[in-house]
Amino acid sequence: MRTRAPSSSSTPVHRISGPAELLEAVPYLLGFHPDRSLVLVGLHRRRLVVTGRIDLADAVQPGVIEQTVVAFERGGATSVIAVAYDGGDAVDAVGAAQPRARWVEFADRAREEVESAGCEFGDALLVAGGRWWSLTCEVAECCPPEGRLLAETVSAFAAQATYEGIVALPDRATLEATFQPLPDGERDRLEPAITEEERAAVRAVLQGRHERRERGIKRALFAAARASEPPGVVSLTDEDVVRYGVALSGIPFRDALWLAVDARRLDGRALWRELARRLPAPYDAAPLFLYGWASWRAGDGTQAGMAAERAVRSDPAYTAADLLMAAVTSGLSPQNVPRLRRPA
Numbered sequence: 001m002r003t004r005a006p007s008s009s010s011t012p013v014h015r016i017s018g019p020a021e022l023l024e025a026v027p028y029l030l031g032f033h034p035d036r037s038l039v040l041v042g043l044h045r046r047r048l049v050v051t052g053r054i055d056l057a058d059a060v061q062p063g064v065i066e067q068t069v070v071a072f073e074r075g076g077a078t079s080v081i082a083v084a085y086d087g088g089d090a091v092d093a094v095g096a097a098q099p100r101a102r103w104v105e106f107a108d109r110a111r112e113e114v115e116s117a118g119c120e121f122g123d124a125l126l127v128a129g130g131r132w133w134s135l136t137c138e139v140a141e142c143c144p145p146e147g148r149l150l151a152e153t154v155s156a157f158a159a160q161a162t163y164e165g166i167v168a169l170p171d172r173a174t175l176e177a178t179f180q181p182l183p184d185g186e187r188d189r190l191e192p193a194i195t196e197e198e199r200a201a202v203r204a205v206l207q208g209r210h211e212r213r214e215r216g217i218k219r220a221l222f223a224a225a226r227a228s229e230p231p232g233v234v235s236l237t238d239e240d241v242v243r244y245g246v247a248l249s250g251i252p253f254r255d256a257l258w259l260a261v262d263a264r265r266l267d268g269r270a271l272w273r274e275l276a277r278r279l280p281a282p283y284d285a286a287p288l289f290l291y292g293w294a295s296w297r298a299g300d301g302t303q304a305g306m307a308a309e310r311a312v313r314s315d316p317a318y319t320a321a322d323l324l325m326a327a328v329t330s331g332l333s334p335q336n337v338p339r340l341r342r343p344a
Helices: 018-030 064-074 097-116 156-163 172-177 184-188 191-206 210-227 238-248 251-262 269-278 285-297 301-314 319-329
Strands: 037-044 047-055 079-087 120-128 131-134
Touching: 018 037, 018 047, 018 079, 018 120, 018 131, 018 156, 037 064, 047 064, 047 301, 064 079, 064 097, 079 097, 097 120, 172 301, 191 210, 191 238, 210 238, 210 251, 210 269, 238 251, 238 269, 238 285, 251 285, 269 285, 285 301, 285 319, 301 319
Parallel strands: 079 120
Antiparallel strands: 037 047, 037 079, 120 131
16 A cells, blocks of 8 residues: 655655556556556545555455545545556457456446445546556547557656656566565574674673763664665675664664654665665564655555565564554555654
């Protein structure tokens, strides 16, 4: 599920006019090109609030769409557009009318479930065989029975998104692979160094120099996070990975970075992802959470959910990841959640 990023004077505005441009935008809203999927786009006063994807095999089951739209409505959406991606090879105009006929009944049921959840039903679109149709329009002049070809040129939306560093990966599996951790053997070999780093932290406390040591590590972490932001490159030694991983396993360090990410003083997603790939469990839970929170605040619920799921698998008792997972699955819009504040 992908939510709209908070509005601000510095937040770029992407304008979409009509269904053709919406279809060009969907892969960038999700972060990947959907296939065999139902994509639901939630709007409020013609502004994007949240985007969600459901496997088609699940979406055709009664009640599934309604459950998703209920979460959309809680997040502030008041209308929904549904886009079904039926896959399949490209077809010519002669044989192109058949796919639409199979999905009209589904569109009627989708309307019922959307309206039952308390939202207005905007439209239902179908993408199949390199073409697209409106499933609610019967006017041949604007919605020909054979459908329309998907745009083959780069749209203004795609060009702007690419310029801003937003990518649409080929499929969900490719997106999931960006979180793929290193093999267990490579991560586990850091365990002795992690144990020694933890002992060093204890020695610093006993010797009365832990405050100075912690300040140095915190400065290094903030500097590494800022350096990793585009167009920065993440280059970490094993010593860096161990030092940052042990530091982030402590709540004070994690919370300092969390507050900075939430206040948009820091992003650091490239750093958090690299740490998560190289650290063994449960030390990868904190960087996964920070990556997920930064993604959610940026409006990318898809990657936020993936990161939260991995963090919970790594450390089932990691309550911050549970909090993030709840925000994502409930459709909660980041723009409606106040910024975090340090307790007085």
